[in-house]
Amino acid sequence: MPERSDAADPDENEWLRLLRDKPGHSEWYIERFRTMAAEGRDLDGEARMIDAMVDRGARILDAGCGPGRVGAALWHRGHAVVGVDLDPELIAAAEQDHPGPLWLVDDLATLDLPARGIDADFDAIVCAGNVMTFLAPSTRGAVLERMRRHLHPEGRAVLGFGLDRGYTVEQLLADAQDAGLAADLLLSTWSLHAFHEQAGFVVAVLVPA
Secondary structure (H helix, E strand, O other): OOOOOOOOOOOOOHHHHHHHHOOOHHHHHHHHHHHHHHOOOOOOHHHHHHHHHOOOOOEEEEEOOOOOHHHHHHHHOOOEEEEEEOOHHHHHHHHHHOOOOEEEEOOHHHOOHHHHOOOOOEEEEEEOOOHHHHOOHHHHHHHHHHHHHHEEEEEEEEEEEEOOOOOOHHHHHHHHHHOOEEEEEEEOOOOOOEOOOOOOEEEEEEEEO
């Protein structure tokens, strides 16, 4: 993901700030992943982990799906996937490049899929690509609470982000607890390396408390 930009408002959504400060950023981001896919780069690490956690044909929510990389890989593995992102250009790219999953423009902080006729009993929610650190800090708790609302009672939400981006593991776990989620497992990579104090990345598996 891109580097964080300077801004006067520390509570602004970072992605919306980038779109304001760098016109054309969405197009750049879309083409970046199209280029990596054309080069044969391995872009499925997150999907492999989620696929290993659920039964075939699971219902999976890709929260902050961007142009659809993770959700599409899970759909091709036989899962029913709904992808949500607040950027209409990213959703349009997902629809164009990855037909199959249901791609929706929506805000994770106010997400209410049942109001759109979609059951809220997902077996897994995946939130990759540093999405949690792009959120306005004041909305992180709301996003986690919305994740809990959309999880099956035995489901799991899996969030991954870099720890140099202004959101610590301790803050995540406190916000998760307030949202009714508990940590089931902490890792330092999507390839299942154990979490440790010097880790620069966290993959947190959360379950309903």
